[in-house]
Amino acid sequence: MNKLWLIRRFLMAFLTIIITIIISWALIEYSPNSPANAILSNLRVTEASNPKFAQIYASELQFYKDLVPHGNPIIESLNYIIQVLHGNLGLDVISEEPVSAIIAQALPWTIFIVSTSLIISFFIGIRIGQKMGYKRGTKLDSSLTTFFTLLRSIPLYISGAILLFILGFELHIFPAGGAYSPTITPGLSLAFIESVLYHAVLPIFTLTLANLAGWALQMRANTIYTLGEDYVSFAEIRGVKDKLIETKYVGRNAILPLYTSLIISIGFSIGGSVFVEEIFSYPGIGNQLYYAITNNDYTLEMGIFIIIITAVVVGVLLADLTYSLIDPRVRNE
Template identity: 75%
Template sequence: MNKVWLIRRIAMSFITILVTIIISWILIEYSPESPANAILSNIRANLAANPKFVKIYESEVQYYESLIPHGNPVIEALTYIANVLRGNLGLDVITEIPVTKLIAQALPWTIFVVSTSLIISFFLGIRIGQKMGYKRGTKIDSALMSTFTVMKSIPIYISGALLLYILGYNLHWFPTGGAYCPCVPMGLTFIGCVLYHSALPILTLTLANLATWALHMRANTIYTLGEDYVTFAEIRGVKDKTIETKYVGRNALLPLYTSLIIGIGFSFGGSVFIEEIFSYPGVGHLLYNAITNNDYTLEMGIFIIIITAVVFGVLIADLTYSLIDPRVRYE
């Protein structure tokens, strides 16, 4: 691998993260409808209706006014970036708990649920999609195409609510919320409890992603089957299993590899709808609460995690793509 290209690619990723964070911070901080301004407007509206509460709200008004930047935007942004590089994402506006602590508590649950469902759906999807490509035009292919098209068209919050209602509230097969039972001691029982509570969120996300991977893999397989090197391998008498795995499967998988790595990066942001529906204490649930409460420091902290994870996901995809596609390595 070219060292100059590697250094340049890492530098570009780092600059991309910094620029994106600065733009996001400026849009939130200097917006006329910024969270701090919105909260101050509500407090002042309450004071206008009830002037006798001026003393009670005086400290809150001073606190939220201090959160509104009054200096040079560039200097303010550079100060914020310097704090971020030191690991200081500020205090949560509502609870005044460090944002890093709140994210650290929620992130493991999100990574577990979203990444598990993404990996399961990916490997199932590419296998089913490849078989569909080989059996294109048959009744099985048509039935699966219709099924996956319907699955893909249903919004994830609808499918999540249906699974929760049927499997959770009606049949009582799975819990309807939470990540674990607080009364369960640490050990194998606790692990089983965590898996039991995560079953419905993982199932919902797996079904939602499965259709996408399967349909994309089917299209890539059909396209690859028409390539000259596949026809030449068939003429040479190469075994069907070898053609299916090494000639067709591997090349049809290449366009999906980058999407998988980027998807893992996005998984650090969680699934807002799913985590809110199932009351799962992940980053998505945290982000939903931050948006509804105008908690902009927590919003920015979560945005930084998502931005960093996605950019590094793209970087990892670039660095490892040559391992599965020798043509890139030769170039």
């Protein structure tokens, strides 16, 4: 692999992350109705109506005043980027705890349900989609295409709410919320692991259903396209068995375009878990982002945006770097 190309791709990824963070930060900090100004204006109204407020809560007032940028926007943005590169994402507006500590507690939960659901939906989806494409035009293909099209049109929060109502509240098969039972002490014990898996079933199932339809329909389209290639027609003329054509000649080549989508989806899914985690009261990044938006907790909001931005850009970079390992044609080029 060309070293110059590698250096260029890493620099592009790094600059993309930096520029995107600066734009996101500027839109939040310098908007006319920014959260910091809104909080500070409310505190000043309280201070005007209650003179003792400024004396009692002087440190809190100074804390929020420091959050509002006062200097040159370029210098302010550079200072913020320097702080981010040192791992300092600021203090949470509500709890005044380090944002990095809050994210560190929530991120593993989101990675767990997102990665598990993506892996399950990907492998099941490509297998079903491959069969649909190979059996194109049959009743099986038409029925499954209609089913997955309808499934894909159902919003994530609707399917999650339905599953929660039926399996959680009505049938009581699975818990209605949380990451584990409050009666169990967290740790590397069998009881804790079983409780975590049990509570994660509904969030994972919801995300799996949301992703399954997309993988199946994409794989079906890729399979149909691959079936029209000359090497497939030549294999059929030679009398190669259908099963071998389906797996070796068609399946391996049809799955290649989906590899990039899979890697990129990991980054996007971290931000896309907001509705699922809120519905099931799951303590992940999505739940924290919902909390931050509804409470004008913009330092936490910005910290989560940084995680999502980094995950997406790194996902694209990994897809570029590893695609040649599974496709020799790209490696030769």
